[in-house]
Amino acid sequence: MTEYVLTEEAAREAFWELTDIEIHRSFPGYLGLKWASSKAGTTDGFQFEYNDFFDTFFKIREQAVGKPYVIPFNPNEDPDAETENMWLQNNAAGSYGPSYNGVTFGSMVEDVSGRATSADWELVDDYWTVVRDDMLEGDSIPVELVAAFLLRDFVIEMDDPGAEGLVEAFQDEFGYDESDSDYNALYLTDTGHIDADNFEQYDSSMGSGSGTDASTSSKLQGKARDMDPADLGLLGTTGPSLDLDDIDIDGLSDDTSFDRDDVEDWLIGLKRKKQAIFYGPPGTGKTFTAKKIADELVEGTDGFTDILQFHQNYEYEDFIQGIRPSTDGSDLSYSLESGTFLDFCEEAGERSSPCVLIIDEINRADLSAVFGELMYLLEYREDDVQLAQSQVDEDDSYLEENGFEIPDNVYIIGTMNTADRSIALVDFALRRRFAFLKLPPNWSVLREKFSASGVDVDDLVNVMESVNGDINDQNYELGHTYFLEASDRDEVRNIWELEIVPYLEEFFVDQQKKVDNNYTWDEITSSSSFDL
Secondary structure, rough: OOHHHHHHEHHHHHHHHHHHHHOOOHHHHHHHHHHHHHHHOOOOOEEHHHHHHHHHHHHEEOEEEEOOOOOOHHHHHHOHHHHHHHHHHHHHHHHHHOOOOOOHHHHEEEEEEOOHHHOOEEOOOOOHHHHHHHHOOOOOOOOOHHHHHHOOOOOOOOOOHHHHHHHHHHHHHHHOOOOOHHHHHHHEOOOOOOHHHHHOOOHHHHHOOOOOOOOHEEEEEEHHHHHHHHHHHHOOOOOOOOOOOHHHHHHHHHHHHHOHHHHHHHHHHHHHOOOEEEEEOOOHHHHHHHHHHHHHHHOOOOOOOEEEOOOOOOOHHHEEEEEEEEEEEEEEEEEEEOHHHHHHHHHHOOOOOOEEEEOOHHOOOOHHHHHHHHHHHHOOOOOOOOOOOOOOOOOEEEOOOOOOOOOOOOEEEEEEEEEOHHHHHOHHHHHOEOOOOOOOOOHHHHHHHHHHOOOOOOHHHHHHHHHHHHHHHOOOOOOHHOOOOOOOHHHHHHHHHHHHHHHHHHHOOOOOOHHHHHHHHHHHHHOOOHHH
């Protein structure tokens, strides 16, 4: 496959032909929604925040440079271009809203939030019939022109440049299939507007913009392709519960190198409890695994993830809420401020999909003190409670009509190093509220990592297993991640001497000879059988 881009001249020509077609001004808006629905993974029923979507998708500008789908060409080059460009830009802009010519664009979407402004909307099931009957007035539009306009900033891989490759790229980007009824109803597929002469081979140096104006395709290569659905104000339709059918369990298994059955069990536990803790000895990839799972759960939805780390000085006031001093000039005042978890829950309450908070080293804080009322709410998610420092009036009556509750779409993943002596602070009441997911050393991860470079690490693994055998306590074993960043024998030696040996000296503090006689680098490599 060779990479091509449309020539600037061909993109301009397609643009002018497109503007000459008598179509409704909302048609570019439809194209944007169709593209976004494809990015969201569904062509019907996806939700979006109307103003956020159009502001991001059509109207973001950077000085004179038009971002994807906004003014593509310099209006000063043609005396009639300014009017034509504004016509197309205004079609795409969100300022018209669903109520503008309501029987047309408004009938494509419906309010699903009940709010009059800045509402959440979704496409109706038969939105494409509105496009055909009202926007195109029963006619069809050349697919090549639409593809040229929308893909003018894209690098397209083709064996041979031409209309066929352009249309295939359009179908792929917009989630179309030639058998789709809306595709066949809306587009003319045999038009001959684009041929091989309209393409030029792509060179990465084109992105420098030298010798081009702000509107050429070389200035905007791939910008639209990089836009994330979450950046467009799209709202996921997954709902607050986890659906294992929508989760790439095989991909998570590959990314973490843990068995698929283990990954599935973790997800079942998280779905059931809504809060889980990965626990294991040092170097087993607890934080890495938690982040991988969190990212997968929010991928392609309006959910989000956040991470924080507990420590000995982390308190209720940091996590839930507390009174903090503030200054205004020379005046000192104290006000009740929300903590990290309340802020997270407030943001999650505005979303419709799972939101995941990762608490790293969760056992390093005094959890009963930090969690406070959360201890109850973690078990009884449907309830609400008045917080200890809720605002009250002069009669000691609560000013808040309702207490605090954890949104149904909030999931908590903690990580716990079992070698940390503060493990004893995790009481049984808290343990009952979490699913505990064990992460032991996984030597297959180490073997897989080095196999790509043809390095046999079996001897290193054997030594590590021997070390863990002498430790004889699964809470203090050494894990596989210590060596994942090593690229050669010298780096393995460096890690061993500066990380492994100091750990063993601390663990075998009363048995120093055990380390000196068995586990210095010279000792483990002195055997002729050790090979790395």
